[in-house]
Amino acid sequence: MDYECIIIGGGIAGMQAAIQLGRYEHKVLVIDAGVGRSTICGSYRNVLGWPDGISGTKLRQIGREQAQSLGVSWVTDEAIDVCSEDGHFVVHTKEQGTYKTVTLLLATGVMDRFPELPNLRSCLGSTVYVCPDCDGYEVKDKRTIVLGSGDTGANMAVTLSCWTDKMVYVNHEKLPICSELHTKLSELQIEVIAAPVEQVLCTAEGILSGIRLANGCVIAGERGFIAFGGNEVRSTLASRLRIERLENKHIVVDPRTKMTNVPHVWAAGDVCAHAEQLTIAMGEGAQAAIWIHKTIVNVRSANEDTRHHH
Structure with missing residues (x-):
């Protein structure tokens, strides 16, 4: 036809x-x-x-x-x-x-591109975001976890720093971060954790409460952003x-x-x-x-x- x-x-x-x-x-x-x-x-x-x-x-x-x-x-x-x-x-x-x-x-x-972490998909768009232009506003003054990889995640954390000063960057894939971004992150007092994530913690409605690292450590957070690149x-x-x-x-x-x-x-x-x-x-x-x-x-x-x- x-x-x-x-x-x-x-x-x-x-x-x-x-x-x-x-x-x-x-x-x-x-x-x-x-x-x-x-x-x-x-x-x-x-x-x-x-x-x-x-x-x-x-x-x-x-x-x-x-x-x-x-x-x-x-x-x-x-x-x-x-x-x-x-x-x-x-x-x-x-x-x-x-x-x-x-x-x-x-x-x-x-x-x-993002890892298939337990509960991550159910939070996307409700309390975990991908685009700072669309949803930077959503993390205003909230405890925010950036889940990402290397420079891509570091860039995201720097970009979001105008919205919140309560932020942690979890470098899930433990890729290197360039020295310039390292300096920026420390100037902005953004904590960087290079460790794999085991699961995303959230309610049935997709409301983020934090993440659990592979080593069992729990990091609390109200909002999240993913930035893995590729x-x-x-x-x-x-x-x-x-x-x-x-x-x-x-x-x-x-x-x-x-x-x-x-x-x-x-x-x-x-x-x-x-x-x-x-x-x-x-x-x-x-x-x-x-x-x-x-x-x-x-x-x-x-x-x-x-x-x-x-």
Whole structure:
């Protein structure tokens, strides 16, 4: 079956694009693996209209229903390959097979790297955070534990020092910290513990109370941040189409249109190079969709002209 647009990734950027394209009444398919950064976030609190927060899974559910009500098709599957053929893009998936499209939007996102410590996932978004721009506010004046690795965790602790002076940095992987950061940490009087964590301690509601180290020692805390580095930028499909990527694997796009260097292929959300924010991902999804719409309309009229000439 042929589509006018295929969106790979049903996270925040992909959903917003799907809703916009659905409202243009285009023939759209979302291929969504069902897991992503938004699925691990228990609560987004910095979003217009949700002052008490909304979970990533809830937002995805609402967004999917909204897109489908506008006629957008949706499959839960993983896109494993994409190629260009006779002016179309062919997307191969793990289970359902192949799909053809005129335009393509990559909204495949980023996945944070963190160890699977007992209880950690249940705290993410409620009392343990990943983004200081989104959630630095949440640790204001609270006893905060930064769980991380080497310089990445040290940087996070330094960044958060403007919010709280009650902080400890647990270097779980015991990677070295550069001398410059060491100096900063000691100037800010941030305690550094280089020891592996055994488990996160929290209530059933995901309220952090502390962590237990592998040596049995318990460190109390009210809030946490994770910063391990090496997050997975999910842009492998982009490399199949020779799309320009930065060294860190983020996709390069035109700031105005969100189109990549490959015509008729766009990218939006965390897979692009920018501040990794839910509201920005939404904006980029809508922005890409507007330009995808213009392209679809142009392709349609070009096809009609060709038919008339024949």
